[in-house]
Amino acid sequence: MSETVDSDLYTRTKALLEPGDIELVGCIVHTTLDGQQDLEMHELTVAANEVIADHAGKGETYIEAGNDDTDFSSNQFQGLTLDDEEFVWECQQLLRDGAFDIVFYYEANVDQEALAADLAALDDVDRVTQVP
Template sequence: MEEPLRDDLRRRTWELLQPGDIDLDGLIVYTDLDQEPEMHQFTVEIGDLIAEHAGFEPGETFVYSGTDDPEFASNQHQGLTLDDA
């Protein structure tokens, strides 16, 4: 990815994590993974860490992986608690 595009994506992603109408726990992770199984496993592990940091048991959360935005890969995720389902 070209540096200006990467910088823009980094800035826009960071803006999504800033305080707003809802509390959000998240982080930005850069990897060089190119295989879907590795990416999936890494995402699950990161989701568990975010859940623990937010005060939830990892088994009480799940990750929704949307592919409805052409600017993101298959790992565009939104973590939800089971109460949100």
């Protein structure tokens, strides 16, 4: 993947983290999955949900798909707590240069280094770029 594409994606991800109701940080998960591997992309998103929820310490979560809610677009997902539907994470799945990148963002109260390392250890992940 080119430096320009990485830089553009990093800059756009950083803009999503602008101050709002809660302080957010994020990771760009660069995968080895191509546009034909939708099932594997879904499985990776489910695995990342478990990693992020564990690091966030908010208990069990479920994934709400963008196509389930008119406030979101397709390929946009949220991890919400089972107990009270509290925000845990949100992501967009993007096909860039023939491979999927998943942009995750979540509350800034996690150990970002450890979370990024655990995401990088998942199957089908090429590398992870942290976005403070």
